[in-house]
Amino acid sequence: MKFSYSIQYSYFYVILFLFLIACNQSERAAEESQHTAVGTLDAVISDDARFSIVSSVNHGVGYWDLKKNQLLFNWSHSDSDEQAIIATGISPDNKRAITADNRNFVIWNTTSGQSYGYWRAPARIRAVAISNLGRYVLLGLEDGRAIHIDMNTGRRIEFTGHRAEAVASVDLSANGVWAFTGGNDYRAILWNAKTGKPKRLFEHKTRVTLMKLNESGTLAFTAGTLGNAHIWDLTNGEKLASLSLKKREYIIVSASFSHDNQQLVTGAPGKNISLWNVKNGKKIKQWQARTREQWKPSGAIIYAVAFTSNDKNIYSESSAGYGERWVN
Numbered sequence: 001m002k003f004s005y006s007i008q009y010s011y012f013y014v015i016l017f018l019f020l021i022a023c024n025q026s027e028r029a030a031e032e033s034q035h036t037a038v039g040t041l042d043a044v045i046s047d048d049a050r051f052s053i054v055s056s057v058n059h060g061v062g063y064w065d066l067k068k069n070q071l072l073f074n075w076s077h078s079d080s081d082e083q084a085i086i087a088t089g090i091s092p093d094n095k096r097a098i099t100a101d102n103r104n105f106v107i108w109n110t111t112s113g114q115s116y117g118y119w120r121a122p123a124r125i126r127a128v129a130i131s132n133l134g135r136y137v138l139l140g141l142e143d144g145r146a147i148h149i150d151m152n153t154g155r156r157i158e159f160t161g162h163r164a165e166a167v168a169s170v171d172l173s174a175n176g177v178w179a180f181t182g183g184n185d186y187r188a189i190l191w192n193a194k195t196g197k198p199k200r201l202f203e204h205k206t207r208v209t210l211m212k213l214n215e216s217g218t219l220a221f222t223a224g225t226l227g228n229a230h231i232w233d234l235t236n237g238e239k240l241a242s243l244s245l246k247k248r249e250y251i252i253v254s255a256s257f258s259h260d261n262q263q264l265v266t267g268a269p270g271k272n273i274s275l276w277n278v279k280n281g282k283k284i285k286q287w288q289a290r291t292r293e294q295w296k297p298s299g300a301i302i303y304a305v306a307f308t309s310n311d312k313n314i315y316s317e318s319s320a321g322y323g324e325r326w327v328n
Contacts, residue, residue: 029324036321043317044088045306055085073113092174096134129172136176140167148193182208188222214257223252241281267302
């Protein structure tokens with residue numbers, strides 16, 4: 001009896017083990033590729049998930065064709081005093097890219113890989129965005145200013161609506177007219193980059209750490225600490241939904257709207273990639289990105305997420321150094 005009892009429980013654990021393996025496999029990405037050898041410091045994915053910029057902890061930057069899984073260019077800020085590239089962006093038309101270290105930014109031609117030059121910011125850079133053809137650049141600075149620059153004429157507008165607190169996140173409309181900035185002053189502000197006048201002001205209960213505009217500029221997503229994550233209708237300023245977040249999901253690092261505006265995908269520090277319903281803020285599904293130590297409990301910051309143009313796939317880039325594709 002003792003022998004059969006042990007066998008019975010052995011079978012139970014074997015079945016349980018196989019079940020857990022099957023569950024783990026079902027959460028894995030459809031494709032994965034190592035984009036940095038040691039780890040990723042920052043990343044961005046183009047709006048159509050065709051390209052990504054990945055900044056490694058070794059201070060180099062790779063520009064990737066995600067469809068072909070091909071490294072197109074290696075970029076660096078060799079002329080700057082500060083080494084690490086901490087902020088990146090790709091224009092909506094995929095024609096230009098921007099990379100920034102603590103005080104300098106560079107605009108790149110994504111076809112030739114050549115740079116258009118170095119520019120120095122008046123304060124430490126926290127976030128960057130770039131418009132179609134690289135005509136306009138938006139900088140979020142640590143001293144609370146957001147600076148909108150016409151790269152053709154050199155005209156600058158300094159937006160000071162953030163109460164001298166750091167501007168932690170920025171986004172820019174494709175034509176460069178609308179700037180969206182959020183900061184440690186608990187505010188997210190949509191403002192006209194030609195006049196510097198605010199159009200929408202969204203107050204939060206905590207610091208605003210992330211914001212994202214949709215493709216048409218009719219929707220916005222804002223996220224702060226302690227679970228403050230909201231979807232807004234920019235046509236009337238009304239809140240559409242708040243995400244139903246659990247405590248371990250309270251920090252959101254990256255986000256992107258689907259092209260049909262029905263879904264939102266977010267990335268978190270704890271390797272979670274979550275899909276949400278835009279209308280009600282409810283979670284549809286969730287995946288877990290690969291970590292550097294697959295069989296050990298470890299995390300991965302999801303620095304970037306984006307839908308493909310048909311919304312059937314989602315790409316992600318994480319601090320573990322892997323680019324991954326997920327089937328929606």
